Amino acid sequence: MTERIRFGPALPEAYRHLAAAQRAMEKAAADAGLDPRLIELVKIRASQLNGCTYCVYVHSRDARELGESERRLYLLAAWREAPDYTEQERAALVLAEAMTKLSQTQEVPDGVYQEATKVLTEPQYVAVAWAVTVINAFNRLGVTSHTPLPAEAE
Amino acid sequence: MSTRIGIGAVLPDLQKQQVALSASARKAVAGAGLDPLLLELVKNRVSQLNGCAFCLDMHVREARRLGETERRVYLLSAWREAPDFSEQERAALALAEAMTNLSQTQDVPDDVYDEATRVFTEEQFAVLAWAITIMNGFNRLNVTSRTPVPDPK
Numbered sequence: 001m002t003e004r005i006r007f008g009p010a011l012p013e014a015y016r017h018l019a020a021a022q023r024a025m026e027k028a029a030a031d032a033g034l035d036p037r038l039i040e041l042v043k044i045r046a047s048q049l050n051g052c053t054y055c056v057y058v059h060s061r062d063a064r065e066l067g068e069s070e071r072r073l074y075l076l077a078a079w080r081e082a083p084d085y086t087e088q089e090r091a092a093l094v095l096a097e098a099m100t101k102l103s104q105t106q107e108v109p110d111g112v113y114q115e116a117t118k119v120l121t122e123p124q125y126v127a128v129a130w131a132v133t134v135i136n137a138f139n140r141l142g143v144t145s146h147t148p149l150p151a152e153a154e
Numbered sequence: 155m156s157t158r159i160g161i162g163a164v165l166p167d168l169q170k171q172q173v174a175l176s177a178s179a180r181k182a183v184a185g186a187g188l189d190p191l192l193l194e195l196v197k198n199r200v201s202q203l204n205g206c207a208f209c210l211d212m213h214v215r216e217a218r219r220l221g222e223t224e225r226r227v228y229l230l231s232a233w234r235e236a237p238d239f240s241e242q243e244r245a246a247l248a249l250a251e252a253m254t255n256l257s258q259t260q261d262v263p264d265d266v267y268d269e270a271t272r273v274f275t276e277e278q279f280a281v282l283a284w285a286i287t288i289m290n291g292f293n294r295l296n297v298t299s300r301t302p303v304p305d306p307k
Contacts, residue, residue, distance in 0.1 A: 004267060007287075010280030011182055014288075017175035024167045051260020099294050101257045106205025108298045113158060126164040133161075133294045140253050140287040144262045 004146045018137055025130040032123035037068050038089050041076060042096045042128060043135040048077055049100045050139035054147040059135075091119035092128045099132040158300045172295070176288050182281045191220055192243055195230060196250045196282065197289045202231050203254045204293035208301040245273045246282055253286045 008015040029039050040063035047055035060073050075082040079093055095116040098108045117125050141147070162169040183193055194217035201209035214227055229236040233247050249270045252262045271279050295301075 002264070005271065005276055005280055007280055007283055010277065011178065011284050013178040014175055014182070014284050017171050017178060021168055021171035021175065024165070024171060028165050028168065049260075050256040095298075099298055102204040102294060102297060103255045104258055106203075106297075110156070113298075117159065122159055122164065126159060126161050129161045129295070129298055130165060130168050133291050136294060137287045137291050140256060140290060141283070143256055143260070144249075144253055144267070144283050 001146050004144070006145050006147070007141045018134070021130075022134050022138075025127060025134050028123065029127040029131065032121065032127050034088075034124050034127060037063060037066050038092055039128075039131050040066060040068065041072075041085075041089060042092050042131050044073070045076055045079070045093055045096050046100045046132055046135045047139055049097065050136065050143060052139040052142040052147075054142045054149060055135065055139055057149050057153055087119050088124075091116045095125075095128055096132045099129065100136055156300070157302075158298070160301065161295050161299045172288075172291060176292070179281060179284045179288055182277075183285070186275070186277045186281045188278050188281060189242075191217065191222055192246055193282075193285055194220060194222060195226075195239075195243055196246050196286060198227070198230055199233070199247050199250050200254050200286055200289040201293055203251065204290065204297060206293040206297050207303045208296045209289070209293055211303045242273050245270045249279075249282060250286045253283065254290055 026036070026039065030036065040059050043059040044056060044063065047059060063073060064070070072084050075084055079085050079090070085093070094112050095108070098105070098112045102108070116128070120128060162172070183190060194213055197213045198210060198217065201213060217227060218224070226236075226238050229238055233239050233244070239247065248266050249262070252259070252266045256262070270282070274282065
């Protein structure tokens with residue numbers, strides 16, 4: 001794969017704000033009582049849909065460090081048919097997919113919104129929605145710049 | 155249309171970062187010598203693809219305020235066949251579409267990248283890609299929140 005222009009060094013101030021948004025999102029998720037592994041699942045699923053190799057790798061590694069199982073990570077791409085995910089995780093994954101596929105559907109359907117807000121509290125729902133938004137931004141930067149895998153992954 | 159939780163308003167800390175992110179990109183637009191009209195075209199095309207009426211309304215009004223023509227605004231959704239857009243604008247719109255349609259393609263193709271980096275400087279290309287990324291963020295927040303379009307005055 002050919003090398004491309006990197007976006008972090010090109011606009012360091014923008015990158016700082018995006019990184020700060022990520023930290024604020026993670027704090028909001030923890031404050032809302034969400035398991036950090038749920039947020040990692042959301043990040044990985046969005047990154048799978050958007051094809052961001054770097055993001056899939058880094059967040060799979062982070063999830064494993066948080067105690068996530070190998071099985072739940074490799075079943076994630078087909079999570080609907082797998083019995084391994086909680087009701088909360090399923091609601092978060094449905095929301096993550098709808099928000100990530102916006103350019104295919106131009107909406108987040110009422111069914112998705114209702115399911116997510118039924119199972120997640122308002123602070124939890126909002127934290128997940130921000131998690132999806134922020135990882136979609138990292139995915140766009142990562143894919144467009146062909147961000148290489150970290151050295152440890154070679 | 156039923157109302158929904160406003161994702162931005164519930165977490166002001168995050169909203170602040172998103173707005174600051176957007177402000178740093180806006181500052182960079184002028185620094186890189188990019189035409190603000192080109193940026194508005196890109197933001198409007200991204201909002202069309204993602205179906206964000208609130209964002210479309212805001213940025214069409216901003217484009218018109220900056221001198222954009224009515225004709226180019228309505229031809230934007232079919233820009234490939236329209237003679238109205240410059241080489242730079244076409245490269246920027248192709249990049250915007252590729253980056254926005256990522257969940258359909260999992261890729262920003264080499265020809266899109268090559269054309270964009272041919273007609274833009276490296277700095278302009280980076281600013282443009284950031285602007286597309288940020289607009290995609292606002293689209294996600296506003297579509298999911300069903301942010302209402304303000305009443306026409």
